[in-house]
Amino acid sequence: MERKYSIEQFIENTQERDKGQGLFELETERLLEINLEDAILAKAGAMVAYKGHVKFERQGVLEQGIGKLFKKALTGEGTSLMYARGHGKLYLADQGKKISILELSQDSLYVNGNDILAFESNIQWDIKLMRKVAGILSGGLFHVKLEGSGLVAITSHYEPLTLKVTQNEPVFTDPNATVAWSGNLTPEFVTDISLKTFIGRSSGESVQMKFQGDGFVVVQPFEEVYMNQQNG
Template identity: 65%
Template sequence: MSKYTIDQFINQTKQDESENEYFELETPRMLEVNLDGQVWAKAGSMISYNGNIKFEREGILEHGLGKMFKKAFSGEGSSLMKANGNGKLYLADEGKKITIFQLQNESITVNGNDLLAFEPGVNWDIQLMKKMAGMMSGGLFNVTLEGQGMVAITCHYEPLTLMVTPDQPVITDPHATVAWSGHLEPEFQTDVTLKSFFGRGSGESIQMKFSGEGFVIVQPFEEVYYSQSNG
């Protein structure tokens, strides 16, 4: 349906007041945080809020010197903001589809560009893909989250989960890779045949290889990353 009266449209799209979970999907592409305290979110992801909420950019030394240096290398894409207070906070990221995970003493590694929000009790650390630095422009870094609490990630369109087994490694395009089991450590490889086939210096010729046991989440879309010098 694309034609509505004003009342029909309001009834169809208004927020659901019955929801009261800490993280709720208000729509498949908008996260509602029922805030009573604090939440970490991707900088620039706030769409709307009500109540008494204050926003603060992540302090340069907030998480210690080690993370500060990692963030300097990984660029602005990893910037977080802290929301404190009470009310309803709505978050979104370029219309990407949102998935909420309830970690139960588990760990998941997320491409830094696809991390939307997480509870303050979840432990996290930025993992730099050092071997990728000479292969691709900036933007490829990831965040490992572990412990107990909710984590919201985003992806373009519907995600697909691929299972990794000892006898069946999974190879992915880095630009389409959203998240994976926290204990998996991808290796990077270059396929010369693909490089010549696509006629590119990067892109499909660079692959992530996951070996062991776990899962990898991919999306039907290749994100374009930019280094700080490219904007």
């Protein structure tokens, strides 16, 4: 008689399986496997395990420049990145959030600073602080602009939803639920006074991100509370 809950059965059910998907591979919906051959950038603290010879380095001042360092100081720990260099298998996760892999092909993408998990080191990146909203939401919001070609892994609480933006139909989102958007879009912040009165002055829902043009925006069914809002 087969033992349903034996250690052997547990190992069989949960052990890693090489799916042959290349550099970035979804081991599970919430665990990213990277078949490391050189270097990638990842969210600091996202490593859960690795095999082989891998070294981790936090971004240095000279590598990223004074401008990025200054912006990172303003935005808190959400955008802290590390290099993972070497050869082996690297496993990344972020608080059990669902992981999506995107391949950029001379594209640009904006990702909320809390929702970036990893990307190839040849992709150009920069931290953008939304200063216009700083007076509305405590400290403002920040995101990372990614540009070029290569693989990117982003995270979301639960299943992400992608909304198409057209010239005739703009999309409005809650900033705390916005994960990413296409690089050709520039969000505008609008305040709904009636909604603010209805919900209360402290509610983030009185502030909305308005996307106009042709592109897409990714949202999650969850309102993230950021460090700068907690401390504000």
